Amino acid sequence: xxxxxxxxxxxxxxxxxxxxxxxxxxxxxxxxxxxxxxxxxxxxxxxxxxxxxxxxxxxxxxxxxxxxxxxxxxxxxxxxxxxxxxxxxxxxxxxxxxxxxxxxxxxxxxxxxxxxxxxxxxxxxxxxxxxxxxxxxxxxxxxxxxxxxxxxxxxxxxxxxx
Numbered sequence: 406x407x408x409x410x411x412x413x414x415x416x417x418x419x420x421x422x423x424x425x426x427x428x429x430x431x432x433x434x435x436x437x438x439x440x441x442x443x444x445x446x447x448x449x450x451x452x453x454x455x456x457x458x459x460x461x462x463x464x465x466x467x468x469x470x471x472x473x474x475x476x477x478x479x480x481x482x483x484x485x486x487x488x489x490x491x492x493x494x495x496x497x498x499x500x501x502x503x504x505x506x507x508x509x510x511x512x513x514x515x516x517x518x519x520x521x522x523x524x525x526x527x528x529x530x531x532x533x534x535x536x537x538x539x540x541x542x543x544x545x546x547x548x549x550x551x552x553x554x555x556x557x558x559x560x561x562x563x564x565x566x567x
Contacts, residue, residue: 409453417453417461418446424527425465431526432473441476445469463536466527470519470537505563512559517552524549 426442433441448468449456456464510518523529523537535545 409456414450414453417449417456421462421465422446424462425469428466428469428527429473431522432470433476437476441469441472444472448472457536460533460536463529463533466523466529467537467539509556509559509563512562513552513555516548517555520545520548520552521556 422442425445426438429441429445430438445465445468449465513521520534520538523534529537530549531545532542534549535542538545538548540548
């Protein structure tokens with residue numbers, strides 16, 4: 406096993422910091438992204454012995470998911486006057502997809518949304534998707550297949566509604 410020293414961490418950072426930043430940016434308020442990304446990388450440094458060789462990015466994504474979820478749970482109440490009209494701050498922003506995409510995604514369970522986002526936005530599949538979801542590879546493939554089926558059904562309902 407390679408020594409988990411500063412050089413190792415620098416390589417990890419160089420290889421994955423941008424991907425972690427993008428992952429967090431799709432799930433958190435713009436003003437929090439830098440701090441949350443730094444928190445993920447701080448956890449990675451502290452727990453570097455726990456990061457499985459060859460599965461660094463899935464481990465970072467899973468950790469980022471926990472960091473973002475904890476941040477949302479700890480969020481201070483927001484005065485009603487500053488709450489945006491475009492939905493729940495924990496829901497990913499579907500800014501490029503229009504109203505149909507927002508309706509379709511809102512029709513899916515949070516788990517299906519997460520699986521589809523990990524696949525489509527973060528490009529995860531196979532062992533990497535399984536590692537982030539903390540399930541077997543077969544379980545991840547089945548969950549992705551079911552999520553895609555429910556996504557198609559949701560699109561069909563939107564299309565039928567006109």
